[in-house]
Amino acid sequence: MEDKSKKFMNPYLAGILIGVFMVAAYYFSGEGLGASGALKSVVVASVDAVNHDYASNASFFKARVGGEHSPAKTWLVFEVLGVIAGAIISAAFAGRLKIEIGKSPKITNKKRLIYALIGGILFGIGSQLGRGCTSGMVMSGMGVLSLSGFIGLIAIFGGGYMIAYFFRKIWI
């Protein structure tokens, strides 16, 4: 079997491509790119399916349920499905498609997954307080020169750099 390329894409080229996709996303959907928004829509739709009365009364959910369509029928949900499908195909093309848990060799898988879950929960809460995540607020926001995008960039990456030292053992 011939060895298919194992190289990563040039990061500058990848950055330009993301920018092009951002323009295309604004053009076709009227919204930018996003990730946490898709998860939010799925959560809202799940809560609505399990307990419609609660979802129609709780302040976070009620603005998003009761429309003509399911709350999960938003551009971001389809964008994320496309991201998953595209990521699988492109990783296979690069010969890097495998199921693994990226972590420091010194910690167990369980520990890594627990930290990932805690980090994910914190980021989820943060993205709701900040009204968007790295993609939805920072990139899409900066794309339209929104001040919140620039502040978000400083907060997310600045916060990340400050905290990273304390959690470096998860990776090295």
Place this chain on the structure above:
Amino acid sequence: MEEIINVSGRSIPHVYPHLEVWGGPIALYLFFGGLAAGLLFFASFFYLKGKADSMPMTVKVAPIIAPIIIILGLMLLLYDLHHILYFWQLFLHFRIESPMSWGAWTLSVIMIPAILWPLSYLDDIIEYLKENKPNCKMIGLLNWANDLIKKLPVLPAIMDLFIKNRAMVAYVTIGLSIVLGVYTGILLSAFNARPLWNTAILGPLFLTSGVSTAAALLMWMSNDHKERTLYSKIDLMLIAIELFFIIHMFMGFLSSGVAQVEAAQLLLGGPFTVVFWVLVVGMGLVLPAILEIMELRGFHVPIAIPAFLILMGGLLFRFIMVYAGQASGFHIL
């Protein structure tokens, strides 16, 4: 809260206006039925092709899943029944024009080879597990079952008879598994009041989908490269057939009466459009097909990904057909 006023001369309190009588358990039962049919089909087929030793996962090990999921499916079916204690009455009648009767009898007859087939290979299954998964907790249980069978009075004699006539049993099982696979679709298509179900193509479509999910599971479980490649190819062919059937199903609906056109609209612009085309056709058929083509061309693709996608797609397809079918009807006329 939206309120709908139904004016109807019909008095069927549990059916009208509550149109969703069948829910998740039925969809899951149809999925298990199709999967079991596929597993038994492949086991018998490759046994007859003389591949018992070169494809041990298909012929010897995987069939043990079939009786387990058939029993699970039947338990779901019982759970769905309104008069659970009368279920045995199905086995006192045979009505040639009733798909439910065909299903009840096929399931009871196929249970005999479905149970005896893996039992007759218990020694090989234990050996296979010891070789490939030495830490598997099932080994102890299987050893205990194996010893128990040998001590029972009549069973060893039955097993001997079964093993001697295995080829004949395999031929019968192939036939029964096809009937079972088709039945999971025909069960729905017999409802003439539900235009989305009432199409003859549902039988072959469900059979293909069931066999395809079984091929995906076998591809996932097997650790033999040749066996996996074979199932990759089989699966690709089955996905193509499935897409062909789906297109023809819609062609049939759209060239039929108003009720059928309206039923098709449920999946072509109506509330089930997105889940059907994005999740079932896109993620459950096209994406795994692309991944399998890439794998056959030499790219490294962990087999679990396309296999999982196909299984999820098959399961979701049954959920959508069960729910969308009940939303279709002649009430819109």
